[in-house]
Amino acid sequence: MLFAASIIHRSGALIQPFLLVFLTNERGLSVVNAGTVASAWGLGAILSPLLGGWFADHLGRIPTIMVGMVSSAMAAVVLIFTADFQYLIMIAFATGIAAELHQPAAGALSVDTIEPDKRPRVLSLMIWSANVGTTFAVMAGGYLASVDYALLFVINAIVCLIHPALVWRGARDLPRYQRSVETRTVGYKSALRDPLLVGILFLAAVLGALVGQVFVGLPLAVDGAGLSEADYGLIASVCGVVIFFTLPLATGRTDKYPRAAVLSLSALLLGVGWGATMFAHTVVQFSLCVIVWTLGEVGLYSVFGGLVEDLAPAAARARYQGLFWLAFGSKGLTAPLLGTRLYEDGGTVLWWVCAGVGVFAAVGFLLLAPAMKRRIANA
Template sequence: MLKTGLRRYINNFKGFTREVWILAAITFINRAGTMVLPFLSKYLKENLHFTYSQVGWIMVSFGLGSMLGSWLGGKLSDKIGFYKIMIFSLFTSGLMLFFLQYITTFWGLCMGMFAVMMVADMFRPAMFVSLNTYAKPENRTRALTLVRLAVNLGLTAGPALGGLIIMGLGYKGLFWVDAATCMIAITIFAVLIKEKKSLKNEAHHAALAAPVASVFKDKIFWIFLFVCFVTAILFFQLFTTLPLYHHEQFGLTEFQSGLLLSLNGVLIFLFEMPIVSTLERKKVPKLKIITWGSLLMGISFFTLLLNSWAGILIFGMFFITFGEMFIFPFSNSFALSRAPKGHEGRYMALFTMSFSLAHIASSKTGMDVISHFGYQTNWFLMGTLGLIAVLCCLWLQKLCTVKSKKALV
């Protein structure tokens, strides 16, 4: 029985191209070193002694830089190709992260975080477009899931290792490791993967020149982006308000908080690929799956209202993690499926920008709500946002059904 289950699990990883596996590998290396983000709010609050409001504004700068970088990355991926953007983004952001550790003033960190994230998040839309090029059409969603799995495997090791580095070397050690892994990852990419020539051929330019309806007139896509925005607000609480809550409400150390965050990565490693493969095989509509995920995310924050027992943090982590598994692989795939040929970059730019905007709203809103009304009010607000996302998903399903019926007439 165990042998059969293991064989089935391994079968979920078959059929990927060499390039997809290399992309997954460099993503793992990069994310294993991304230890700054889960501890950034704690670093700003406890080491640099900023107020909750100042921490929120620095996170706003983080998100604004991310938004601009996402837009530039998508735009330039359509113009000059994803390959050059990916190499420039990771290598340069690695250098910038190294110097960021020496900035300790409020305005300096606002500008520094904006600049770092502007360059770093040019990578995301370019990476999504690269998967559209290197992955086979029949397993594109699974390829996106594989890269997400690499992200979460990296994040599984990252927070726990980050906690140990803080205890041994202090927060500055995190910046060194993050900078080094960015540059190592993209060097491996440049050596092992060559730019795909098809991106520069006449067919590609013809696709770019062909008249297509503006993305700004795609009503379904914009409602979908709102759902992505709302669910990302909930997800980013993992890295902004929740680490503070772990310490202030239950007295958890950085290492204990890191282990709890690592549970997210372990669950995704064990269950996400089998779940995605099963749902794809059964041809369950993507929007229906995203609806389930939104509901689970909302429930995760309602569970945190029970704040007299630290074990509730584990239950909350289970709900938000399974919600994440249902939402993110299929939202990536849905966004790519809406994009006309040759215009994937601008669609994926808007898609990634919704996450950047969510980072701004998540950190600033969460910190301000906690500062004025406390953690319980913030958890109730986040749970309610999850229910709003569910209603929007149901609306989307109805719109898509009506559109399909009209297409058949």
């Protein structure tokens, strides 16, 4: 039921993939101003995992998910009726907080009820289910946007109300989370004193800025090539299709190789795929680039979930999840903030920067390899 809730929720998450296009085409904002609004959403999404992790550890997993989803539905309805630039920034910020508040709670809820040796696979499958839903969202969203942008917001709100009901039904018979005394002493400050964790979080944030270009640089490039919203939906959906078929195969198999090596290769694929986008002008060319950088995403997803759990004390899993989603989720701020500004010249600078970032992260993971190996051996 938890997997079903994740797929349904992401299938209805129609706003963010088309937010920039909506703001420029329907609200008449410039690319830079639209990027500012999208960055406000991203800033809220950055803060949200910290709040969600704390709420999940102290108030409970399911209540946190319910509060986040209901708030997200309300924010979506308000956003469609907002036209003023200043108000758009404020509502987008609130929407970003609400939309990701459930993430640490959902991850921790899965971990709470799963045997340790199965957790990496289950966490990867949770990411897989989210990407399956996102694939449907961008495909359906492209068509719905061509009919009426309001449909994106209405359907998004409805799905946000369905999601917590499914989670409650699926999780009501699971063992209740018991708060321990250790929860009060293992917090964010303790985690941030761990240099290995900080290094991993930094590289996750750097790569998140690349992954986030699927909602920023990619739609701008597709539009600049004279292609339609439906074409963008088709191109972006290639990412979900690749993840659908490859992530279940990669999960478990990547455990046979050093995690740092897998992460390094994945970062390199992300850099190459996004860098090659500067040469794309047709649906097929864009899709080939998507395939390359999506394979990099698959490598990241197959390793990150289990790696973060290996570093987390049992009493603070949700907060460690919160830190990871804060770092990786910072793409909601960095991707539109940097992407819209670097794309001003037609995208050449943006794609060169993406290629460089991929190489930088690949080297970074190799430098962390010895410490990562020691930590895993002692886990």
